[in-house]
Every structure is written in C-alpha cells, then in structure tokens.
Amino acid sequence: MSIHKSFLIIGGGLVGLATAYRLLERFPLARITLLEKEATVGAHQSTHNSGVLHAGLYYAPGSAKAKFAVSGIQQMTKFCQTEGIPHEICGKLVVAVSPEEVPRLDELLRRGTANGLKGLRKIEGNDIRKIEPHVNGLAAVHVPEEGIVDYRQVCDRLALRIQERGGNIITRAKVKCLELRANTWLATTTIGEYDANFLINCAGLQCDLVAKLAGENRDIRIVPFRGEYYYLKPAAQHLVKNLVYPVPNPQFPFLGVHFTRMIQGGIEAGPNAVLAFAREGYQLSKFDTRDMLDILLFPGLWRFLRKYPAMACTELIQSFSKTHFCILLQRLIPEIRTTDLSPGSAGVRAQAMKPSGDLVDDFHLVIRQNALHVLNAPSPAATASLAIGEHIVNQLPI
Ligand SMILES: Cc1cc2nc3c(=O)[nH]c(=O)nc-3n(C[C@H](O)[C@H](O)[C@H](O)COP(=O)(O)OP(=O)(O)OC[C@H]3O[C@@H](n4cnc5c(N)ncnc54)[C@H](O)[C@@H]3O)c2cc1C
Numbered sequence: 001m002s003i004h005k006s007f008l009i010i011g012g013g014l015v016g017l018a019t020a021y022r023l024l025e026r027f028p029l030a031r032i033t034l035l036e037k038e039a040t041v042g043a044h045q046s047t048h049n050s051g052v053l054h055a056g057l058y059y060a061p062g063s064a065k066a067k068f069a070v071s072g073i074q075q076m077t078k079f080c081q082t083e084g085i086p087h088e089i090c091g092k093l094v095v096a097v098s099p100e101e102v103p104r105l106d107e108l109l110r111r112g113t114a115n116g117l118k119g120l121r122k123i124e125g126n127d128i129r130k131i132e133p134h135v136n137g138l139a140a141v142h143v144p145e146e147g148i149v150d151y152r153q154v155c156d157r158l159a160l161r162i163q164e165r166g167g168n169i170i171t172r173a174k175v176k177c178l179e180l181r182a183n184t185w186l187a188t189t190t191i192g193e194y195d196a197n198f199l200i201n202c203a204g205l206q207c208d209l210v211a212k213l214a215g216e217n218r219d220i221r222i223v224p225f226r227g228e229y230y231y232l233k234p235a236a237q238h239l240v241k242n243l244v245y246p247v248p249n250p251q252f253p254f255l256g257v258h259f260t261r262m263i264q265g266g267i268e269a270g271p272n273a274v275l276a277f278a279r280e281g282y283q284l285s286k287f288d289t290r291d292m293l294d295i296l297l298f299p300g301l302w303r304f305l306r307k308y309p310a311m312a313c314t315e316l317i318q319s320f321s322k323t324h325f326c327i328l329l330q331r332l333i334p335e336i337r338t339t340d341l342s343p344g345s346a347g348v349r350a351q352a353m354k355p356s357g358d359l360v361d362d363f364h365l366v367i368r369q370n371a372l373h374v375l376n377a378p379s380p381a382a383t384a385s386l387a388i389g390e391h392i393v394n395q396l397p398i
Pocket residue numbers: 010011012013014015016035036037038041042043044045046047048049050051052053054173174175176202203204205206207210226227271346347348349350377378379380381382383384
C-alpha cells in the first residue's frame with residue numbers, strides 16, 4: 001500500500017479519532033476522511049463514560065485488552081501531558097467486602113502483576129482506611145497507576161490535530177450505504193458520497209450494522225447495556241478521595257458500580273449495566289422499535305437471559321430504585337445515604353454478544369482485504385484508544 005492511499009473511517013469516537021491520528025503520523029500524505037453522523041465528534045460512548053484511565057488490572061494476561069490498556073494508558077497520558085489536557089494519576093482501590101471476594105482479589109493481583117503493573121499491593125483493615133477513610137472492606141488491592149482524565153477534551157484535541165495535518169472530519173454524515181467498486185469503497189451518507197481505498201469501521205454502538213452494510217455477516221451482535229450514574233451531593237463528597245471499585249463478578253465484563261472522582265470535580269457513583277431498549281437509549285424510557293426488534297430476534301439475547309436471569313433482574317431493579325442502587329454503594333461506603341445521591345448522567349456500552357449468549361470479552365477486530373471492522377471495543381477502549389489506533393495501522397496490508 002503506498003503512502004498516497006486513502007482511508008475512510010466511520011465513527012468519530014475515540015477509536016476512530018485515534019486511528020485517524022495514528023494513520024496521519026505513519027502516512028502524512030494519505031487522504032483521510034472521517035465520517036461522523038452526529039454534529040460533533042465524541043458524542044456517544046467516548047464522552048458518556050467514567051473518565052477513568054485503566055492501567056490493565058482486570059484483563060486476562062495476553063489478551064488484547066491487557067496489551068492495549070497497558071500500552072494505551074501510557075500513550076494517553078503522554079498525549080494529555082503534551083497537549084495540556086487535564087488528567088491525574090490518582091490511584092484506585094478495588095475492595096473485597098465479603099470473604100468469597102478475597103480470593104478474587106488475589107486473582108486480580110496475579111493478573112495485574114502478569115500484565116506488568118507496578119506498585120500493586122494487597123492491603124487490609126486500617127491500611128484501607130489510610131487511603132480511603134470511609135471505605136469498608138476486608139481487603140483491597142491498591143492500583144497506584146490508575147487515573148482520571150477529561151475524555152471530551154481528548155476527543156476535541158485529536159480532532160483538531162487530525163484537521164491540522166490535513167485529515168477531513170465530516171460531521172452530520174451518517175453512513176447509509178457502502179459499496180466496494182473495484183478497489184474503491186464508496187460511502188453514501190446523509191450529506192453526500194465519499195470514497196477511499198480502505199475502510200475502517202469504528203462505529204461503536206452501530207458497528208455491527210455498519211459492518212453489515214459492508215457485506216459482513218452479523219454472527220456477533222451489539223447489545224446495548226446502559227450504565228446509569230448518580231452524583232454525590234457536595235455534603236457527601238468527602239466520603240470518597242479518588243477511585244473506589246468493588247471486586248467485579250468474573251462472569252461479566254462490567255466492573256460493578258464504583259465511585260469515581262471526576263477530573264472536572266465532583267464524585268460520580270455508577271454505572272450499573274441495564275439492557276437498553278435502544279442502542280443510543282440514554283434514558284430508561286427511550287425505546288427504538290428497530291433496535292428493540294433487532295435485539296429481541298437475536299437468539300443470543302434469550303440464551304444470555306436464561307444464563308444470567310438474576311443479573312438482568314438486579315440491574316433493572318437498581319435502575320428503577322435509588323434505594324437498591326444505594327444499598328450496593330453502601331457495601332463499599334456504609335455512610336452513604338439515598339439523600340446523598342442526585343441523578344447523574346448515563347452512557348450506553350456497545351457490548352458484542354455471541355449467538356451462544358456469551359458476551360465477547362476481548363476487543364474484536366475483523367480485517368478483510370480492503371476493510372477493517374472494530375466489532376467489540378468496550379471498556380477500557382477509551383484508555384486504550386491510541387494503542388488500538390496504533391495496532392490498526394500496524395494491521396494494514398502494506
Ligand atoms: C458507561 C460507560 C463507562 C465507561 N467507562 C470507561 C472508562 O472509565 N474508561 C475507559 O477506558 N473506557 C470506558 N468506557 C468504554 C469507552 O467509553 C468506550 O470503549 C470507547 O469510548 C469506545 O469508543 P468508540 O470510538 O469505539 O465508540 P463511540 O465513542 O461510541 O464512537 C462511535 C461513533 O460512531 C458514530 N457512528 C455510528 N454509526 C455511524 C454511521 N452509520 N455513520 C457515521 N458515524 C457513525 C457514532 O455517532 C459515534 O460517534 C465506558 C463506556 C461506557 C458506556
């Protein structure tokens with residue numbers, strides 16, 4: 001592939017932006033067109049998240065998540081330092097509150113160590129309270145390398161740098177049709193037609209539908225899981241210093257509701273993981289008939305619900321009931337009261353599911369002759385975005 005080749009990137013979230021940014025570093029003369037359906041870049045997952053820089057604690061050694069989180073947090077931190085974007089490596093605690101969670105903490109310690117994290121240590125009792133004075137726990141893992149960042153500013157700065165280097169970011173351009181003619185992809189959007197030799201699908205919550213437009217089958221499908229947050233009212237914010245997480249349930253790729261100090265100030269609690277009735281369903285009431293039918297007609301969903309009925313019900317109950325949400329938070333910080341919580345934001349995770357009902361745990365990229373599809377890029381893909389972009393560039397058939 002010559003350096004004068006052209007690329008069409010679909011999706012202006014962190015993964016699409018980071019890919020365009022890394023492409024222009026490697027091929028400064030390439031023609032890059034990034035198509036984004038919304039009015040601004042970063043309108044979905046990339047700015048509806050916890051704002052955490054994940055260091056790579058949780059992920060199976062050797063997995064893409066482990067590799068790209070470890071390298072990604074370094075790349076993201078360096079980018080923020082160079083660009084003057086607010087971020088802070090403040091450290092986090094993962095807290096075991098029941099005896100059966102303690103061995104799972106040991107497994108996290110083993111994974112984190114195998115992934116190369118530095119300074120990890122298991123602490124107990126009073127040592128927990130020295131770091132987070134209001135946290136209740138039998139034991140905890142302290143992860144000093146984790147941090148917080150302003151992903152909105154990261155998105156905007158990446159977009160600026162892409163445009164300065166000659167990349168073309170076109171917003172309000174929803175891709176409706178994709179056609180491969182000879183060696184050229186033609187994308188028909190709501191505002192016109194664009195072409196390029198190589199297609200990169202980074203469409204997040206819509207990635208399987210965009211892949212279908214390009215002729216891929218949809219063996220695995222995006223199932224949207226909404227994550228809802230509460231804010232801690234100012235009078236309760238002293239209860240959390242930095243990042244406080246539970247020990248995650250090993251059956252799910254979600255981390256469990258946690259406390260996050262935000263880089264802009266304030267503390268968020270969440271997110272839960274509720275099946276959403278629309279791919280971009282930020283409110284409980286949002287319902288999209290097409291999305292809903294698509295999910296309901298997918299056998300994988302029913303197998304998932306049969307395997308994990310308790311999980312699906314509990315998350316739904318927490319979504320309806322502030323009291324239940326608060327009970328979960330009280331496991332970590334018993335002093336929290338429902339009156340300390342005010343309704344916060346929400347995000348929707350693009351989580352790929354297999355026909356068997358199993359969730360796709362790792363990042364999943366499919367490469368064809370002239371196209372690459374990012375078909376599963378859930379957390380920690382915001383942290384890892386620059387590393388994913390670098391990997392995508394390395395995958396190109398040059
Ligand atoms: C609640 C929540 C909390 C999270 N917390 C963290 C965290 O703390 N740390 C972390 O590292 N990760 C976190 N994540 C995960 C992280 O936010 C995502 O993995 C990451 O942002 C994915 O980026 P993306 O570019 O793939 O997707 P997106 O940001 O969703 O971008 C996809 C883009 O594609 C566009 N698009 C879709 N279809 C089309 C089309 N047909 N034509 C043109 N454009 C299209 C969309 O408008 C969108 O802008 C969290 C996610 C959620 C939902």
